[in-house]
Amino acid sequence: MGENRASVRAVGVGISVVLLVVGAAACSSDDKKDTAKAAPAATGAAAGASATATATKGPEAFAAAGYRGLKPGMAKDAGLATGALESSPVSLLDGCTDFVYKGGPAPDQARMAAEAATEARYKDLNAQADAASGKAPAPGGTLPPNASAKDAAAAAAGSAAAAADSAASAKLIADATQALVAMRFAQEAKDQAYLATGRVSFAATGLRELAAPADARTAEGIGAGSTVEALQQAYGAKGLQLDKRGRYVMPAEGQQGWQYEFTVDGGKVTGMAAVNRDIKCS
CATH class of the missing domain: 3.40.33.10 (CAP)
Structure with a gap:
């Protein structure tokens, strides 16, 4: 009878040990699963932080x-x-x-051609105006009391020529000024384009x-x-x-x-x- 009880106790202890070993193995397996689940989550968080850092860098100022x-x-x-x-x-x-x-x-060839024409006109008129402004108009002079009709006619012709030169010079300067204005408009049009x-x-x-x-x-x-x-x-x-x-x-x-x-x-x-x-x- 005593031997039978001892055998039963031995069997019971053996079963308990087996159960403990199985339970420990199951726990170890669960821990590995949890670790495996946590690892991708951590990796995802790191990737997210990297993406955020890249996004916040932004374009060049x-x-x-x-x-x-x-x-x-x-x-x-x-x-x-x-x-x-x-x-x-x-x-x-x-x-x-x-x-x-x-x-x-792509380059606008029509606009570039118009720019070239505007600039050529400006340079030409500016050069002419500079040359004209350097010419002193011939003075009409004062006729003496005993001047002949021929002298008077010559003086009148000189005065008319001087006036014509002055008028031509004034027109050239005015035209050159307008050409300069046209250049400024062309520059503004380019900026806007x-x-x-x-x-x-x-x-x-x-x-x-x-x-x-x-x-x-x-x-x-x-x-x-x-x-x-x-x-x-x-x-x-x-x-x-x-x-x-x-x-x-x-x-x-x-x-x-x-x-x-x-x-x-x-x-x-x-x-x-x-x-x-x-x-x-x-």
């Missing part, structure tokens, strides 16, 4: 110090070598060579203007579509002022001679550029 690899004073060939510009110029007005950014519109796409202008001495495309923004978030109020809030303390052409301008920090220009219409910014007006096209 428009700045006078440089944009899309183009920098103040850069030579035309060096600018084209960056690959940021289309290779064919869109304007040659007044001695500067203008290009649009990659993907911008590339207000949305942006452009880059090179003088013989290097890059003198970066006109921003419509989607560009400064580091402060200013660009096409910004309100004048936002513009003033961003740059009012940095020397922003309204110039005689109706544009808001301010000096470009760290770039001597360069300034930012903001074109506005209807209370909003319609275009912006960084330019050095001291650099002449020709």
